[in-house]
Amino acid sequence: MSKQIIVPFGPQHPVLPEPIHLDLVLEDEKVVDVIPSIGYIHRGFEKLVEKREFTEYVYVAERTCGICSFIHGATYCQGIEQIMKIEVPERAQYLRVIWSEFSRLHSHLLWLGLFADSFGFENLFMGAWKTRERVLDFMEETTGGRVIQGTSKIGGVRRDISSERLDRMVKDLDVLDREMKELTTIFLHDDSIRHRLRNVGTISREDAYHLGAVGPTARGSGVAVDLRKTGYGAYDRLNVPVVTDSCGDCLSRCTVRAKELFTSTDLIRQAARKIPDGPVDVKVTGAPDGEYFMRAEQPRGELVHYLKGNGTKFLVRSRIRTPTLTNIPPLIKMLAGCDLADVPVIVLSIDPCISCTER
Amino acid sequence: MAFFEMVRTALRTVMQQPVTILYPAQAAKKTPISRGHVMIDESRCISCGTCQRKCPAQAIIISKEAKTWQIDRLRCVVCNSCVDTCPVKCLFMDTQYTAPVTARSVDLIAITYVKPPKPEKKDEPAQ
Numbered sequence: 224m225s226k227q228i229i230v231p232f233g234p235q236h237p238v239l240p241e242p243i244h245l246d247l248v249l250e251d252e253k254v255v256d257v258i259p260s261i262g263y264i265h266r267g268f269e270k271l272v273e274k275r276e277f278t279e280y281v282y283v284a285e286r287t288c289g290i291c292s293f294i295h296g297a298t299y300c301q302g303i304e305q306i307m308k309i310e311v312p313e314r315a316q317y318l319r320v321i322w323s324e325f326s327r328l329h330s331h332l333l334w335l336g337l338f339a340d341s342f343g344f345e346n347l348f349m350g351a352w353k354t355r356e357r358v359l360d361f362m363e364e365t366t367g368g369r370v371i372q373g374t375s376k377i378g379g380v381r382r383d384i385s386s387e388r389l390d391r392m393v394k395d396l397d398v399l400d401r402e403m404k405e406l407t408t409i410f411l412h413d414d415s416i417r418h419r420l421r422n423v424g425t426i427s428r429e430d431a432y433h434l435g436a437v438g439p440t441a442r443g444s445g446v447a448v449d450l451r452k453t454g455y456g457a458y459d460r461l462n463v464p465v466v467t468d469s470c471g472d473c474l475s476r477c478t479v480r481a482k483e484l485f486t487s488t489d490l491i492r493q494a495a496r497k498i499p500d501g502p503v504d505v506k507v508t509g510a511p512d513g514e515y516f517m518r519a520e521q522p523r524g525e526l527v528h529y530l531k532g533n534g535t536k537f538l539v540r541s542r543i544r545t546p547t548l549t550n551i552p553p554l555i556k557m558l559a560g561c562d563l564a565d566v567p568v569i570v571l572s573i574d575p576c577i578s579c580t581e582r
Numbered sequence: 583m584a585f586f587e588m589v590r591t592a593l594r595t596v597m598q599q600p601v602t603i604l605y606p607a608q609a610a611k612k613t614p615i616s617r618g619h620v621m622i623d624e625s626r627c628i629s630c631g632t633c634q635r636k637c638p639a640q641a642i643i644i645s646k647e648a649k650t651w652q653i654d655r656l657r658c659v660v661c662n663s664c665v666d667t668c669p670v671k672c673l674f675m676d677t678q679y680t681a682p683v684t685a686r687s688v689d690l691i692a693i694t695y696v697k698p699p700k701p702e703k704k705d706e707p708a709q
Contacts, residue, residue: 279637288674350595363613368660373617408587409591
């Protein structure tokens with residue numbers, strides 16, 4: 224047996240957009256063990272809930288993550304609405320679905336770009352981000368913000384989308400679909416990419432399930448979990464297909480995300496077709512008294528917001544469990560036994576969002 | 583299996599105009615509802631302090647005595663909360679971002695609003 228050495232990976236590493244530290248225990252070029260450590264960007268969001276009124280905390284909740292910001296805000300609002308038993312207008316629920324799915328498109332396209340960059344395909348990285356710009360433009364035009372939308376509020380949404388804009392959006396989706404088709408063909412069928420990703424960072428279905436993998440990481444291993452199937456918000460009125468792949472390697476996770484782009488555009492079309500007219504918010508009076516676990520599907524997997532109020536304007540406890548946190552144990556499993564050169568690709572393949580993880 | 587997919591895409595991109603713009607020489611794309619930075623119409627502010635209370639980032643400080651409205655641009659998260667809650671609608675959102683700065687500072691704006699005099703009550707007719 225050769226001598227073991229430890230190579231630090233991160234917190235500053237070219238492939239990592241955010242700081243996470245992994246101590247890689249190596250034997251020659253093989254990784255035998257990985258010791259992760261987080262805690263570089265803890266911001267104390269969960270404590271801040273005691274200092275801000277519950278109506279204003281929406282803006283804070285939204286800033287937990289810079290990619291899936293809308294879904295964080297909407298999940299928090301849905302949790303509070305469940306505690307206070309507020310009936311949200313139908314139109315607001317559909318608008319939440321539309322913006323959530325656009326967030327998912329934006330997140331997946333960003334990830335595809337970063338992933339291409341991680342295996343050294345810079346041209347493809349630029350291509351993915353070019354397509355993502357269309358999604359961001361739509362976001363800015365309808366909400367006023369490119370990445371932090373700020374349209375969630377307790378009791379509904381803060382902005383409406385006019386029906387003409389919705390019609391135009393559906394037409395634009397065709398162009399977006401065409402561009403994404405071209406992009407994903409390269410990701411899924413290009414010979415060099417397949418060669419680079421196939422059988423790298425494999426995790427079996429059982430391991431993924433028992434280690435608590437969520438989102439595309441779990442679905443890439445054949446575990447068909449998708450919180451949208453539970454039908455929160457307006458998802459119960461839409462047909463949500465669950466995309467899975469069975470191999471459990473980096474290419475499978477890439478395939479799941481690439482195919483989910485098209486389920487997202489499909490969901491947006493369905494929502495645009497079914498969206499009813501009416502108000503987009505209701506007036507909220509009183510304060511939350513009680514507790515609730517709100518679960519929602521983020522681009523990276525299952526998100527949990529635990530909220531507890533005592534009848535005052537300030538909540539007493541908030542707990543946010545983000546998908547990346549639960550995807551770290553499966554990541555450790557994937558890394559054990561891989562080559563050192565594959566580590567960046569495998570780490571990126573779970574779509575790590577460290578700001579989310581540490582809150 | 584696709585061997586020349588990327589070549590086709592790359593060649594087309596080479597032929598096209600660049601998709602990026604030369605910012606800041608060319609103005610950034612903005613929509614009418616883009617959130618850039620908060621502005622105040624100081625002649626209409628009644629110093630009620632609602633924006634200060636509703637600011638999740640605690641970026642706004644209002645002083646009734648000194649008649650000033652102060653905002654820390656680096657604290658402000660541009661959430662539109664103050665604009666939505668202002669009772670006299672003297673706050674509004676500009677679509678452009680503020681210019682980059684090299685040091686922390688606050689924008690201090692003197693409020694010029696003057697309370698209109700109450701209409702004088704008619705004196706009781708002398709008996």
